[in-house]
Amino acid sequence: MNLTIEKLAKEYTTKDGKVNAINNINLVINKSDFVTITGPSGSGKSTLLLSLFGLIKPSSGKIFFDDKRIDNISDSALAKIRKNHIGFIMQNFALIPYLTTVQNVMIPLSLLGVNKSEQIKRATEVLEFVGLKNRLNHLPRQLSIGQQQRVAIARALVHNPSVILADEPTGNLDPALSLEILDFLKKINTEKGITVIMVTHSPTAAEYGNKKIKLNNGELVN
Numbered sequence: 001m002n003l004t005i006e007k008l009a010k011e012y013t014t015k016d017g018k019v020n021a022i023n024n025i026n027l028v029i030n031k032s033d034f035v036t037i038t039g040p041s042g043s044g045k046s047t048l049l050l051s052l053f054g055l056i057k058p059s060s061g062k063i064f065f066d067d068k069r070i071d072n073i074s075d076s077a078l079a080k081i082r083k084n085h086i087g088f089i090m091q092n093f094a095l096i097p098y099l100t101t102v103q104n105v106m107i108p109l110s111l112l113g114v115n116k117s118e119q120i121k122r123a124t125e126v127l128e129f130v131g132l133k134n135r136l137n138h139l140p141r142q143l144s145i146g147q148q149q150r151v152a153i154a155r156a157l158v159h160n161p162s163v164i165l166a167d168e169p170t171g172n173l174d175p176a177l178s179l180e181i182l183d184f185l186k187k188i189n190t191e192k193g194i195t196v197i198m199v200t201h202s203p204t205a206a207e208y209g210n211k212k213i214k215l216n217n218g219e220l221v222n
């Protein structure tokens, strides 16, 4: 997988006027890169991350995914790419409260039309990988915060994505747990060759990147 971003910009329009959230972003991300994105609050980190695969529509610029232009394709074509190739880990985990651990992790496979017994098998395998084999039938509220975060990671991994996008995946965790989650992401990155693109406030977390990107006021800084 290869992601090339050319002159990407996003301008939000609000009642108070326009906000240039990101400006003139140029970037090349290769397979197995671990990219970290840091910068002050409001510098455009989440906007950049969510723009990459169309969860936010960029205002201008080009994005190429494996040399195919994806910034100007239809919403359904983009959704198909996300479903097949992308795993998301959000800061608040976004687990479904009334679904069990294994059911939460089955969601991406269900969207891909995988049959039920295969969904259960693959969800169970990946939950084993994140150390939650004995928590398959718990609800999110019956899990610790770190366990909930690992469920979110398992869900992001279960369909073997080529890219994982993570927005502050350790934002709510204590230092020990943060390191555990970061080590997981590193393991996924090196053992499975999955590209990781991670927004973080933490300098320690940023050190996990082989490519460290800094944003200020919507622009890349060195």
Ligand SMILES: Nc1ncnc2c1ncn2[C@@H]1O[C@H](COP(=O)(O)OP(=O)(O)OP(=O)(O)O)[C@@H](O)[C@H]1O
Pocket: 012, 013, 014, 019, 020, 021, 039, 040, 041, 042, 043, 044, 045, 046, 047, 048
């Ligand atoms: N939906 C929106 N409508 C209007 N303005 C927005 C919207 N989302 C973000 N912004 C503005 O765009 C800028 C960049 O926001 P963004 O969420 O990308 O920052 P961030 O770097 O992720 O910040 P944080 O570290 O606080 O999460 C901010 O000034 C923000 O107020």
Ligand SMILES: [Mg+2]
Pocket: 045, 046, 047
């Ligand atoms: Mg953000």
